[in-house]
Structures are given as structure tokens and as C-alpha cells.
Amino acid sequence: MPAVNRRRRRRLAAFKTVVYVVLGLFFLLPIAAMVEFATRGVGLTSPRTLAAFTSIGSDPELVDAITASLELAVITSVGMLALLLPTMIWIRLRVPRMVRPLELVCLTPLTIPAIVLVVGFAPLYNWIEINVSDSILMLAFAYLILVLPYCYRALDAGLSAVDIRTLSEAARSLGASWGTVMWRIIVPNMSSAVSNACLLCVAVVLGEFTVANLLNFENLQVAISILGTGNARDSIALAVLSLVFVFFFLLLLSFLGRALSRRRGGAARA
Amino acid sequence: MRRPLRGRLRISTTWLGAAPFLVYSGVFLALPTVLVAVGAFSGPHGPTLANLAQLSQPYVVSAFLNSLLLSAVSASVGAVVGAVLAYAVATGSPDGIIRRLVTALCGVLSQFGGVTLAFAFIATIGTEGFIVIWLQQHGITFYPNGVWLYSLTGLTLIYTYFEIPLMVIVFMPALDGVRPQWREATDTLGGGTWSYWRHVAGPLLTPAFLGAWLLLFANAFSAYATAAALLDIGGVIVPLQISRAFSSEVGLNQANFAAALALGMVVIVAIITTLYARLQRRSARWLPR
Amino acid sequence: MGALDSRPIGASWGGSRSAAEVRLEDLRRIYGSTTALDGLNITIQAGELVALLGPSGCGKTTALRLVAGLEDADGGQVVIDGRDVTHLPASRRDTGMVFQAYSLFPHMTARENVAFGLRMRKVGVAERRQRAGEMLELVGLSTQADRYAHQLSGGQQQRVALARALAIRPSVLLLDEPLSALDARVRSQLRDEIRRVQREVGITTLFVTHDQEEALAIADRVGVMRAGRLEQMGPPTTIYSQPTTPFVAEFVGLTNRLSGTVSGGSVDVRGIRLPLIARDTPDGPAVALVRPEAVSLTLAAEGSNGPLSGTVIAVSFLGAVSRLTVDMGDTTLVVQVPTAEATAHPGGTRVRIALRQDPVLITRDNGRGRL
Numbered sequence: 001m002p003a004v005n006r007r008r009r010r011r012l013a014a015f016k017t018v019v020y021v022v023l024g025l026f027f028l029l030p031i032a033a034m035v036e037f038a039t040r041g042v043g044l045t046s047p048r049t050l051a052a053f054t055s056i057g058s059d060p061e062l063v064d065a066i067t068a069s070l071e072l073a074v075i076t077s078v079g080m081l082a083l084l085l086p087t088m089i090w091i092r093l094r095v096p097r098m099v100r101p102l103e104l105v106c107l108t109p110l111t112i113p114a115i116v117l118v119v120g121f122a123p124l125y126n127w128i129e130i131n132v133s134d135s136i137l138m139l140a141f142a143y144l145i146l147v148l149p150y151c152y153r154a155l156d157a158g159l160s161a162v163d164i165r166t167l168s169e170a171a172r173s174l175g176a177s178w179g180t181v182m183w184r185i186i187v188p189n190m191s192s193a194v195s196n197a198c199l200l201c202v203a204v205v206l207g208e209f210t211v212a213n214l215l216n217f218e219n220l221q222v223a224i225s226i227l228g229t230g231n232a233r234d235s236i237a238l239a240v241l242s243l244v245f246v247f248f249f250l251l252l253l254s255f256l257g258r259a260l261s262r263r264r265g266g267a268a269r270a
Numbered sequence: 271m272r273r274p275l276r277g278r279l280r281i282s283t284t285w286l287g288a289a290p291f292l293v294y295s296g297v298f299l300a301l302p303t304v305l306v307a308v309g310a311f312s313g314p315h316g317p318t319l320a321n322l323a324q325l326s327q328p329y330v331v332s333a334f335l336n337s338l339l340l341s342a343v344s345a346s347v348g349a350v351v352g353a354v355l356a357y358a359v360a361t362g363s364p365d366g367i368i369r370r371l372v373t374a375l376c377g378v379l380s381q382f383g384g385v386t387l388a389f390a391f392i393a394t395i396g397t398e399g400f401i402v403i404w405l406q407q408h409g410i411t412f413y414p415n416g417v418w419l420y421s422l423t424g425l426t427l428i429y430t431y432f433e434i435p436l437m438v439i440v441f442m443p444a445l446d447g448v449r450p451q452w453r454e455a456t457d458t459l460g461g462g463t464w465s466y467w468r469h470v471a472g473p474l475l476t477p478a479f480l481g482a483w484l485l486l487f488a489n490a491f492s493a494y495a496t497a498a499a500l501l502d503i504g505g506v507i508v509p510l511q512i513s514r515a516f517s518s519e520v521g522l523n524q525a526n527f528a529a530a531l532a533l534g535m536v537v538i539v540a541i542i543t544t545l546y547a548r549l550q551r552r553s554a555r556w557l558p559r
Numbered sequence: 560m561g562a563l564d565s566r567p568i569g570a571s572w573g574g575s576r577s578a579a580e581v582r583l584e585d586l587r588r589i590y591g592s593t594t595a596l597d598g599l600n601i602t603i604q605a606g607e608l609v610a611l612l613g614p615s616g617c618g619k620t621t622a623l624r625l626v627a628g629l630e631d632a633d634g635g636q637v638v639i640d641g642r643d644v645t646h647l648p649a650s651r652r653d654t655g656m657v658f659q660a661y662s663l664f665p666h667m668t669a670r671e672n673v674a675f676g677l678r679m680r681k682v683g684v685a686e687r688r689q690r691a692g693e694m695l696e697l698v699g700l701s702t703q704a705d706r707y708a709h710q711l712s713g714g715q716q717q718r719v720a721l722a723r724a725l726a727i728r729p730s731v732l733l734l735d736e737p738l739s740a741l742d743a744r745v746r747s748q749l750r751d752e753i754r755r756v757q758r759e760v761g762i763t764t765l766f767v768t769h770d771q772e773e774a775l776a777i778a779d780r781v782g783v784m785r786a787g788r789l790e791q792m793g794p795p796t797t798i799y800s801q802p803t804t805p806f807v808a809e810f811v812g813l814t815n816r817l818s819g820t821v822s823g824g825s826v827d828v829r830g831i832r833l834p835l836i837a838r839d840t841p842d843g844p845a846v847a848l849v850r851p852e853a854v855s856l857t858l859a860a861e862g863s864n865g866p867l868s869g870t871v872i873a874v875s876f877l878g879a880v881s882r883l884t885v886d887m888g889d890t891t892l893v894v895q896v897p898t899a900e901a902t903a904h905p906g907g908t909r910v911r912i913a914l915r916q917d918p919v920l921i922t923r924d925n926g927r928g929r930l
Contacts, residue, residue: 005631005648008463012361019358020368023351023434027379030387030431033394033401083291090287098288105295110485111543112303113492115509116532119309119516120302122525145298203381209495210384214516225385225499236393239386243378251374451662454629457649458656459676459727469675473666555709556665 031243038237052237062238065223068136069206072219075140077201080151081194083144088155089182093168106152109145114210117145125215136217146211147204151197158193162186199253206246306536309529321530330511334534336422337491337507344429345486351430352437352486353479359438360445373442376435384495391428392500395419420500422507428496433486440485444478447557474556481549488542492535508535578605578763579640579730581626587634588621595621597787598635603731608757608764610778612771614810618787619767620735626765627733628652640730650679655724656733660740662720663708669695669719670704676727694722697756714745721753725760732757732764738773750777771811775799783807801836805848805922814848815892819921821845826921828914829866836918845921849914851882851895856904859911871908874901885910 038052056062084106091098109117121142128138167189168181176185187194209221218226220242228235311317324330359372395401395412396419402412418424448471456466494509501510508531515528581603588596596618603609611619624630626637628649636645644652655676663672674691682690695701698718708716717737724732734753738746754777757764768774774781775795782792783806791798791807802808819828824838828847859868869892873884881901885892892912904910 005629016358016362019354023355027375027431027434029401030390030394033399034390036400037393083294087288087291094287095285102288102291105299107543108299110488111539112299112536113488113494113539115492115494115512116306116535117299117302119512119525119528119532120305122516123305124298124302141298145295148295148299199377200381203378207381207386209498213495213498214513221385221495224389228385228389228499232389232392236389239389243386247374247378250377251371255370449661451658451660452664454627454649455656455658455662455664455723456675456679457629458627458652458654458733459723460650460679461675462650465679469678470664474664 034236034240038233038240040233052234053241055234056238056241061218062223062227065218065220069220071137072140072143073202073205075137076143076147076205077198079140079144080147080197080201084148084151085155085187085194086182088159089164089186092159092164103152106148110149114146117142118211118214121211121215136219139212139217139219142211143205143208146208147201150200150204154197154200155193158190162189195253195256199250202249203246206242306529306532309526310533312526321526324527325530325534333506333508333511340422340426340429340507341487341490344426344433344490345483347430348433348437348486349479349483352434353441355434356438356441356445360442372438376438379435380432380439384493384497385499387428387431388496388499391419391424425497425500428500429490429493433490436486436489437482440482441478444475444553444557448474477549477553478557481546481553484542484546484549488539491539578761580605581731581763581765582638583622583626583635584638585635586622586625586632586637588625588630589633594787596625599789601782601789601792603763603765605763606761607779608754608766608777610766610768610774610781611784612768612774612781613784615769617784619784623733623735623765623767626731627654627656653729654731654733655727655729657717657720657724657735657737659736663716665708668705668707669700669711672719673723673726675723680727690726694726698722698752713741714749717741717749718752721756725762730763732762734764734766736768739768739770753777775811783810800917802920805920805924808848808920813851813893815851815854817847817849817890819845819847821921826919831914833914834916834918836920840921845923847919847921849919850917851893853915853917854892854894855913855915856883856894856896856910857913858903859909861909863909863911867912869910869912871904871906871910874906885912
């Protein structure tokens, strides 16, 4: 009975192949079907066409919705980093008792889902629309809350990998201010976590439908839905585009994050 | 009186760092939640339990039951299949291209906007869907007993599409925490593959697995967009009920009824999340990251 | 596996079951383009503790894992108690293994961990409990039997791991750098514990380490390995005082390199004649490898010269002994003397060295190529 460990490894490899193939099909088929649907010609025997994709650019409402969603994605990412990151670092360094409560607050949106929050958002947004602005970009306030759980976890993983206490004490003993400690010492050491968090922000914001829909804003997903009631093909084309964009964006950011952390030597590769 | 003042000052500067976040979450998280809770108990003439009483109506109860069933089934399928996929990925090389590809894909798909997802499935197995037409061309009818895509059954299938990737993301860290020494120790102590899973890996991964299941459940329970795109408004599950009540033009009562429904959802999800937190703590002790 | 004895440990181990001899015959292991083991031949006598010593990458852990069956050999055989086990899976080889760290099952108490192997062998609950209790007592942890791994210190965890490996009464005990992850103080205590337990049950043991002090202290015989091959195998004293290769001489303990000339079975180092370990060494220029404790110092007059004169440039206090670094002009020597003597030669003192007549090893390689 030779090479027992090798046999075990071969069985594992076979198992993995089956899993990847079967699940690969399950997940890629609907996407492929979307592409197929979006490229259909007018009649059953018409040739494949990219008319659906090109028509997107010529529809001002759609372009507005797409632009709005992209802007929201950027605003939310920046806002999240500006708000959450310093708070997390600060609390870890100065008020360690607050770490657990902070975590609890950040994970709350998982317990209080968008469909519930939006009921409470309504009066708030009524006030905002009257007193601040009725632009769709006001959605960023709500989105920041929605992305909290995902971004918190991503940043938390990054902070745990870096011994921020030791680094900050070393920097402070060399005369650095708290600002320097945060932005020039700690953040560069968790670049992959930061890019992960931004990645998640973008994915969530581009995919968000519930809050925008119920508050009567037209973001990307709402636009797709509205379009879909009339023109299935075009809306599916837009959906495919948004999906592909987000996927490649995520892939890019994940590679970028790794390259950044590798260039700086990464966190404690012991 | 110098000392107490200094002490107080020191504390306040420390809190200053956390202030922006506290203010923000106070306004945009705490306040809406309070508004929901208050709204659930509000009526046209002041505080009332009438909204909650409405929750006992048969169509509301049935909506809750449907939501629970939908969530349980999709969570279960998602958990099992997702665990298998996570295992396949976790046993590969940690830096390999497959792992990064699958992780990125799961990141996207777990957030897959409901609308896009619904349309994807319509494009696949809708009445004019790719698969349906292809099978028709080969003489096979996909829907011999009527189209089930636009019903709870179809919704359950579609939910697994984002539940499985979510499982991979949530469960993978636990798998990564399983040390190879445990397998090797089991080997040298005379245990085979079955014994290893039954006595070592199984018990160790169970809390994480159950926790992940709960997360999947809460996720499915709270989902709205896919259902909105697929089923009729005011349909068979709670989120759709909420949106109908919320958007209703007929009177203020409906807004408060929406709040009551929302409160019901929160209670259920809160219970689940608490259980999840307990399981997480146990799992984290055994399976270090 | 056979029925397990229920008599107390020490007696029954030696009695009902004689210790097993382990033979590694021409073991080979290749990873891609790297040869981890290049034809290893070792015989471990019944009841003996052999330590495999070497730098990381030398193949010592690979050899151990091949004996355990955790990896497959690409050539050669492993024979335990006359049985060729090379093609048996790890679970059927009757070996017990202690890993470097993290091997205790975190969801089980110490007792349950120890009883695990017995459970795999379908031993009944009551007997399992009793035997686990005995093993924990053997390693001195009966009071911690119901604790979990995260409640135990590193040293305690390793003792539980040892009890767990021994509970199944294996023919061979394998230890993969079990002390490397522990604090220095705990390390030496546990080292003695392991030796005591091993002697008490009389089990054939293979111990892998990169720490030469550990290997010399604990083993009946030491095998020094380098790049997949065995450099030298012998009792600790022989390895230390009669190294057969320069690598062994320099890996085990400290050495000074002193150039000299070989003639007629001895080597002339700076005017002192030293006997050679290998009498039949051909004549010619050579580098003698001299141990620090073989060098002694006497005070010399300021400004004195000669091949045996030098200046003390550093003193390291190590407790009972001290190490002095002496600048001889053309080279630097490390000298080890009892601390009481060292105080007479503080930094800056001019000294004269003398060499004890211990047989030395010479090498033709002076670090810049062969002489």
C-alpha cells in the first residue's frame, strides 16, 4: 500500500476539482445567461448585438444614475475612512475599554437591516431634503452606516495584525505627534486592510437598492430596476456592466493591497 | 479644588477623539432606530399597541413564517455548500491565484445587488431564459408544472446565490485556524480520516459553522431587493410587507404599521445575533486566527 | 495492536513489551529540486535516546516525519522492531509523537487529550480514564487533568503532549523540537523531565533539535546532520571532544581557529605541539580547531611580544564561567575560564596563552579556500 500521503493528496485534489467545476458552473451560468440575454437581437433569429450596451451611454437618466452611484461610492469610502479609522485607532490606543462597545455599535447594522433602518431614515431624510439638500448624494449619510459592519471588520483585522501600541509608543518617544503616529506610522502598515475596507464600501454602495428605492432616489440599482420593467434587455446589459466593473475593481484593489503591503514589508512576517 | 478639575479635563480630551463617530452614529444609527421603536407604538391619538396587535393578523403571521422558512432553507443550503467550497479553497495554497480569485468573487457575489441577481436568474431560468430555451430545443420542458421562479421557491434558490459566497467569507477564517498539527497528532495516535472529523475537526468547527449559519439566516431574513424585483410588492415575506406599508399613500397609520413590522424583524434578528456572538466567542478561543 | 496491559506503567512497559530497535536505512526524501534527505542510515538501539542535531534545513525534522509516517519516503526503508513500516500509514505505525507546539486539541481537557489515542484503539471509558490519569501523574500534572489547553502554560502543554504520546504505549517516541517554543528556564526543566520519563519507561526515542546544549544534555547518542546527511554519530562526549569534521567541531560548542603545521602525528600551533585526534593526518599547513576551555591565560608584562602574547579586549560574564576575547595580533581567540580566574584579566590586560594537551581536529580549509 504505497504512498499513503500521496493518495490522500490525490483524493483531495480530485474533490477540489469537482467542487470548483460544479460550483463554478452554478455561479457563472447566470452571469453568462445575463450576457447572452443582453446581446440578443430583436427577433429570435437576429444576430448578436451590443446595441443594449451602447444605448446606455445615450440615456441621460441612466448616466445620471451611474454617475450618482459612483460618486456615492467614493464619498462613502472617503467618509468611512475619515470617520472610522481615526476613531478605531484612537480608541485602541487611548480608551481600550471602549473597544468592545465600539465593535458592538459597528456591528449593529447587521442586526438592524436596511429595510428596518429606512423606516427610521424617512423622517430624517424629510428634514434633510428640506433643510440641507435634496441631492441624491445625501444618501452617503445612510450608506456610511450600512457599510460600518463590513469596514469595521476589515479595518479591525488590519489593526490586529499591527502592534499599534508598540509602534505608537516608539514613535511618541521619538517625538511624533498623534497625527503623525496615525497617518505616517499606523496607516501605512495596514494598507491592505484599508484597501479591503474601501473595496467593501464600493461593493455595498454600488449594489445598494433598498434605501435608495424606498427614499425615492434613483441610484444604479434603482435605475436598473426601473429600466427592467420596460426593457429587460437593456437593464440586464447595465446589470452585467455593473457586475463586471465591481468584480474587476475588487480584484484590482486586492492586488494593489497586496503589492502595497509587500513593498513595505508587510506586517510582522515572523 | 485643582485635582478633580484636571482629572475631568483629561477624560474629556480622550473622549474628544471618539466624539465625531459617536455623534454621527448617534444621529444616523441610534436616532432612526429609536424612531422605528417609537413609531411602532405610535398612533394618530398618541401611544398605542394597535400596530403591534395588527401583527397577529393571519396574513402578517404567514409573512413572518414564510420569511423564517425562506431564511432557514437558504441558510442551510448556503451553509453546507459554502462550507464545502471554503474547505476546498482553504486546503489550497494561501497565496495561490485560485484562493484570491474565489475570495474576490465571493466578495462581489455576497453583495450581489438584489435587482441584478433577480434579473440574472430571470435571464437563466425565466420563461425566456437561456437554459429554458436551450432545453426546449432539446425537447425538455423546464417547467412541466408551471413556472416556480417568481414564487417563494424561486426566491429560495436565488438566495443561495449570495448565501454560499457569504458562507465562504464568514467560515474561511475558522478553517484557516485549524492547525495541521491536529491532523498529524490524530494520525500518530491511530485515528483515520473519519475519526479526525468526528472527534477533532468536527467539534472544533461546529460553533463556527453554527455561527455562520445564524449569520446567513439573519442575512436572508433581512434581504429585500431581490424579493422586490422578483415578487409583487406587498407579497409573501416581511420585508415586502414593510415596503408596502411604508410606501402606502393611505394614511399615517401605515407608516406606524411599517414600524411595527420593522420592530418585529429587529427582535428576531437581535436574538439571532446574540446567539451568534456567543458561538463566536467559543470558536475564537479554540481556533486562533 | 494487541490487548493493552493494565499493570502500572514502568513495570509493564519494560516487562510485557521489550523496547524496539529502529533502523533508518538509506532514507531519501526529495522536494521538487531540493534533496532534503540524501541516504540517511541510523540505527537506534532499543531503549536508547538518540538526538538529531543540526541547523535548520539539514533534514532532521524530515527524517523524524518519515519515521512517523507523516511523509512518504522517496527511497529507503524505516524498520521498527524488525518490521518494515515504510509503506504503512502513520496511524498504523505504533509511534508516539510530540510536536513543537499547538498540538493539543483545544476543545478537550488534558485528560481527554491524553486518552485520545486510547479512544482510537477502542479502549473502554473506565480504563481510558485510569490510564490517562496514570500518564498525567507520570508527567506530574494530575492536578491539571481537567484543564483545557489555553489554561495551561507552554511547559505544561508539552508535558500533556508527552503523556498523550506515551499513553498508547508506542514502540517508539518521536519528539520534534518540543522545547524550542518555550522559555529558557522552562526548557531546561522540561528537558530533564523528558529524560527522566524516557528512562523510566525505557522507550526507544528519537529527539530532534537545533540546540546543541539540549542534544548533549539529553541524549545517549547524538547524530549531527547537515544538508541531508549524517556528519557524525556518537555519544555526546565524543561528539564534543573528538569531532570528525570541522562542521561538527564548529556547530557543537565554540571553536577557535589557529593556524599551524602538521608533522608526525601532531600539530605545531604557535610553538606549542598539540596531539591530533586523527593520528594519520598527512603533514603540511593546517588550521587547528581549539576549544575555548582548552586555552588558559597568565598575566604577561606590558609590551611583551611573541606568538603567545595577546591583549584582552572583552570579557563576558556568564555566571560560573567567563569568556574572554583575546586579540593575538593576527587573530582573535575566545577563551573560557572559571570566573574567579577571569577577574585577574580585565579588559586591556596583556596576557600569555597556554594550550591544554587535548587532541584537536585540524582542517585544511582556512576560510579562504583550501590550504
